[in-house]
Amino acid sequence: MTLVTADPGAAVAGIADGSTVLIGGFGMAGMPVTLIDALIRQGATDLTVVSNNAGNGDTGLAALLAAGRVRKMICSFPRQSDSWVFDSLYREGRIELELVPQGNLAERMRAAGAGIGAFYSPTGVGTPLAEGKETRTIDGRDHVLEYPIKGDVALIRAHVGDRMGNLVYRKTARNFGPVMATAATTTIAEVHRVVEVGELDPETVVTPCVYVDRILDLSAAEVSA
Amino acid sequence: MTVSLNPDTNPDVHPDARTVEHTGRGPLDRDELAALVARDIPPGSFVNLGIGQPTTVADHLPAGSGVILHTENGMLGMGPAAHGDEIDPDLTNAGKMPVTELPGASYFHHADSFAMMRGGHLDVCVLGAYQVSERGDLANWHTGAPDAIPAVGGAMDLAIGAKNVFVMMTLFARDGTPKLVPECTYPLTGLACVSRLYTDRAIFHLGPDGVTVAETYGTTVEELASRLDVTLRTLGGREDAG
Numbered sequence: 001m002t003l004v005t006a007d008p009g010a011a012v013a014g015i016a017d018g019s020t021v022l023i024g025g026f027g028m029a030g031m032p033v034t035l036i037d038a039l040i041r042q043g044a045t046d047l048t049v050v051s052n053n054a055g056n057g058d059t060g061l062a063a064l065l066a067a068g069r070v071r072k073m074i075c076s077f078p079r080q081s082d083s084w085v086f087d088s089l090y091r092e093g094r095i096e097l098e099l100v101p102q103g104n105l106a107e108r109m110r111a112a113g114a115g116i117g118a119f120y121s122p123t124g125v126g127t128p129l130a131e132g133k134e135t136r137t138i139d140g141r142d143h144v145l146e147y148p149i150k151g152d153v154a155l156i157r158a159h160v161g162d163r164m165g166n167l168v169y170r171k172t173a174r175n176f177g178p179v180m181a182t183a184a185t186t187t188i189a190e191v192h193r194v195v196e197v198g199e200l201d202p203e204t205v206v207t208p209c210v211y212v213d214r215i216l217d218l219s220a221a222e223v224s225a
Numbered sequence: 226m227t228v229s230l231n232p233d234t235n236p237d238v239h240p241d242a243r244t245v246e247h248t249g250r251g252p253l254d255r256d257e258l259a260a261l262v263a264r265d266i267p268p269g270s271f272v273n274l275g276i277g278q279p280t281t282v283a284d285h286l287p288a289g290s291g292v293i294l295h296t297e298n299g300m301l302g303m304g305p306a307a308h309g310d311e312i313d314p315d316l317t318n319a320g321k322m323p324v325t326e327l328p329g330a331s332y333f334h335h336a337d338s339f340a341m342m343r344g345g346h347l348d349v350c351v352l353g354a355y356q357v358s359e360r361g362d363l364a365n366w367h368t369g370a371p372d373a374i375p376a377v378g379g380a381m382d383l384a385i386g387a388k389n390v391f392v393m394m395t396l397f398a399r400d401g402t403p404k405l406v407p408e409c410t411y412p413l414t415g416l417a418c419v420s421r422l423y424t425d426r427a428i429f430h431l432g433p434d435g436v437t438v439a440e441t442y443g444t445t446v447e448e449l450a451s452r453l454d455v456t457l458r459t460l461g462g463r464e465d466a467g
Binding site for chain 1: 297299313315316333334335338342372373374380382385412413415416
């Protein structure tokens with residue numbers, strides 16, 4: 001049964017210290033900023049965060065990093081023109097970084113959600129990011145063994161959700177959301193609007209409700225500082 | 226649609242093709258380089274343009290080329306940059322800049338987007354580079370400097386996934402060091418993956434036969450051979466002992 005709430009605090013309740021948190025978004029597109037702000041107030045710390053980037057500007061994931069709650073980042077592209085929060089934490093040795101090629105990052109989470117024990121990927125063969133990993137030649141091509149990345153929690157943003165938890169997304173803000181939704185024990189989605197059951201065309205649902213545990217209705221949420 | 230770059234359909238590598246030396250001019254500027262890359266993308270191709278200079282190739286694709294642009298963050302049918310009222314924070318390219326959608330566009334999640342690459346469904350990708358080796362190894366994600374924060378993004382997935390990997394870069398670093406090298410000294414992005422190298426001084430074809438000069442700009446094959454530490458072949462069978 002999916003919890004639908006307008007209270008950001010209720011949406012993120014119970015996230016434990018030391019959790020692995022999958023955070024959606026590609027830059028700011030699709031980033032669940034309201035849920036992240038609620039997580040900062042909730043107080044969980046010593047987190048491992050999995051996200052494509054390592055924060056932009058001073059809001060969203062960057063604010064969580066600045067609050068000192070993240071022990072380790074697993075991402076593909078931390079260094080950007082506006083990643084100053086991560087950059088200084090990294091240079092001061094206050095955060096661990098696991099760099100993963102973007103496609104392997106997505107597929108490792110997909111594998112976690114799909115019950116795949118590990119998979120061989122041709123991405124990264126012969127590069128420093130494959131060092132120490134098992135390799136195998138399959139059909140004449142070298143591959144690297146990659147293991148799933150499973151989250152305790154996924155925080156994602158979708159466009160519309162229904163009261164059962166079915167989600168649709170909007171344009172390129174979809175990005176990692178559908179994959180992360182499958183890969184976490186508890187998936188929490190913030191949505192711009194909640195509709196009644198039956199209002200979403202079943203043919204267009206992108207994330208079926210089985211993957212979604214809690215929905216934060218941004219249209220009704222009291223977003224306080 | 227599948228587009229082939231094989232010699233039978235691509236005039237650039239036709240058996241009768243000869244290396245062309247454009248000596249009555251200087252090196253290519255960035256716009257001219259992007260235009261040459263665009264010229265060599267077969268009509269109807271599915272294409273991914275990397276962040277930075279490769280993105281400008283889109284401005285030079287002829288109207289009606291039928292080229293469909295893929296962006297790694299989950300879209301086929303990407304249109305030009307968005308301006309003014311068109312700007313939508315939910316619609317960006319791989320460089321996180323606002324873009325537009327064209328009729329026939331589609332959206333998909335990240336695992337599907339990279340399955341498209343890894344699965345060999347994209348005809349061409351265009352990437353920048355720090356170094357390319359004579360056998361087509363690519364180094365474009367990390368300088369290896371101890372104080373540098375590494376970031377790889379989708380470069381490794383594109384390098385091994387697209388059917389044809391085009392690289393655009395300057396041929397020499399600011400200090401004059403060649404960036405087309407016998408072996409990359411920077412950390413690798415992918416092995417033997419680059420098929421075409423577009424530089425301000427020359428266009429090279431890379432493959433099992435090594436490095437072939439297709440065209441030069443503001444220089445000659447002889448001069449390039451004297452400045453590069455790789456063996457250069459020319460179209461038409463002539464070979465220079467570099």
